[in-house]
Structure formats: structure tokens, C-alpha cells
Amino acid sequence: MDRDSLYRESFPIKGDDFERGGEVATRVKGLLQQLGLPRDVIRRLSIANFEAEMNVVMYAREATLEVLVFPDLIRVQVVDRGPGIADIDWAMQEGHSTATEAMRARGFGAGLGLPNIQRNTDEFEVKSDVGVGTTLRYAVHTTSRPKEG
Amino acid sequence: MQLRHVVSVLTCEILSGDDLLDLDIACCFAADLMSDVLASAPNGALLVTGLASSQMVHTAEVADLAAIVLVAGKRPEVEALAFARQRKLPLLLTGLSMFEVCSLLSQHGLRGAVRKE
Numbered sequence A: 001m002d003r004d005s006l007y008r009e010s011f012p013i014k015g016d017d018f019e020r021g022g023e024v025a026t027r028v029k030g031l032l033q034q035l036g037l038p039r040d041v042i043r044r045l046s047i048a049n050f051e052a053e054m055n056v057v058m059y060a061r062e063a064t065l066e067v068l069v070f071p072d073l074i075r076v077q078v079v080d081r082g083p084g085i086a087d088i089d090w091a092m093q094e095g096h097s098t099a100t101e102a103m104r105a106r107g108f109g110a111g112l113g114l115p116n117i118q119r120n121t122d123e124f125e126v127k128s129d130v131g132v133g134t135t136l137r138y139a140v141h142t143t144s145r146p147k148e149g
Numbered sequence B: 001m002q003l004r005h006v007v008s009v010l011t012c013e014i015l016s017g018d019d020l021l022d023l024d025i026a027c028c029f030a031a032d033l034m035s036d037v038l039a040s041a042p043n044g045a046l047l048v049t050g051l052a053s054s055q056m057v058h059t060a061e062v063a064d065l066a067a068i069v070l071v072a073g074k075r076p077e078v079e080a081l082a083f084a085r086q087r088k089l090p091l092l093l094t095g096l097s098m099f100e101v102c103s104l105l106s107q108h109g110l111r112g113a114v115r116k117e
Helices: A023-034 A040-061 A113-119 B003-010 B036-041 B056-063 B078-086 B098-107
Strands: A007-014 A060-069 A073-081 A125-128 A133-141 B013-016 B029-032 B045-049 B065-070 B092-094
Touching: A007 A023, A007 A040, A023 A060, A023 B056, A040 A060, A040 A073, A040 A113, A040 A133, A040 B036, A040 B056, A113 B036, A113 B065, A125 B045, A133 B045, B003 B029, B003 B065, B003 B092, B003 B098, B013 B078, B029 B098, B036 B056, B045 B056, B045 B098, B056 B065, B056 B078
Parallel strands: B029 B045, B045 B065, B065 B092
Antiparallel strands: A007 A060, A060 A073, A073 A133, A125 A133, B013 B092
16 A cells, blocks of 8 residues: 555445345445446456455454555455454365355355455455454456456 | 346246346356355356345346346345346246256256356
8 A cells, every 4th residue: 555546435344234245345336337447357346345245244243345446456455353264274265164054045155255356356465363353455457458267 | 048038938027127128148157156156157147046135136236147037936135126126137036946947048048157267
């Protein structure tokens, strides 16, 4: 965050609010469409944002998803207050999850969230303090060729 | 395959998007796990699912899917239907099972989405 962004906006996300889980990703998609970004960039960011939002809904108490627009990339950081992730390497492997049946009944919690975010972004970083919370930072380059997958 | 053809093959009730039946459907992806859809469904695909929660509509929205078929007669949650109508996303309902839906669509020439990995 060493450069000034052209635009930034923050969106609060509430933990355990399954009924509204996905609304922030959809609102951010509308914002990205207004910016006139390529469709592929919007899709990849929206998928990453939705997975990140559902992670907050499922596991954290609350979070802020912040979108920062730069000339050549869109950066997103999701800072949550929650239990944190004890073993990030474990959580990054597909199929690894601590989800409950209620979460799985919503179509999530299969251990694909973090890998899906990484797959759809050009930069990805996750930091976590157990008992404090988790911070996700990811970015999609707006001038790059479409990423396969 | 046009969306109106999907409606007729599956005897669907149109819950949202009755003015979008000319839409061309490129391929189909069937799943109840939304992370699978987000990981593998290409844009423009028809989503066939038994998940009736609002996350089913948000998934279709963020992944640029063409339309949703809700199987086995499950009614969508109130928020899900309101959101589909607001975003002009076609949402169809059929009493057929997931297997029957996929089988019929395949018989009528609709192809499955090719997994991206």
C-alpha cells in the first residue's frame, strides 16, 4: 500500500449472516462494472470476493472488505475479527475444511474457498493470528492477459 | 439451446426472467456445491442445482452464468427470488430430479461444461 489509490471503498461484512452472504460481492461487482473494467477481470475478482465474504460469514464475527483501485490493478483486503486460522498451509489445500453441516447446506464449506481465491487472482497473501483474526490480501492486474482457470 | 427450449423440455415454472427466453445457453453445469460452480463453471453456463438459498443466485451473478434451473420442486428462499428478479437473472423451477434434468438436457443436445482444469 505504498502508492495512492485512485479510489477506495470499504464494505462491512457480518459473521453468521447467511441470508445476506454474497451481497457485498455483488455490490462490488456493480462498482467494478461502473469502472468499465474487462469482463474477465470483474469475474475473477467477484469470485474471489464472494469466497472471501462467505469465509467471513461462516467463520468470523465481522470483517471489512476494502477495494482499492489503481491504474493497473485492483487490490482487495479483507480484515476479519474471528478465530483465525491455526494452520494456513493445511487450509490452503483443497478439501480441507472445518465447516459445519449448516455451512455445507449453503453450498460452501468444502475446503475450496482459499484455493479458489488464489486461483482467480494474480497476487494472494493470507496472514492470521489465532484468536484475533485473519487478513486476506489479493489483487488482479487489469492489464494482464486473462488467467486460465 | 434457447432458454425457452429448456423451459419446454423440463416443463419449468418461470420464477424470474420471463422476458429473457430468447437467451442462448452455451452449456450446462450441475452442482449443489457453490464453490465447485465458482471453480469450474464457465460464464454463460446454465446452472442446474438443488440449492435454494440466496447463495445460489449470488453464485450465478458473480460467475456470469446465464440462468438457473432449480430441481426437485424446491422453492427458492424469498431473498433468492427477490435478488434474481432484481438482477434480471432467469430462475426456473422444475419438479424433475437433478438426474432427470441433466439426462433430458443432454438428450436435447445441451453439452456439459468442460472443466477448466
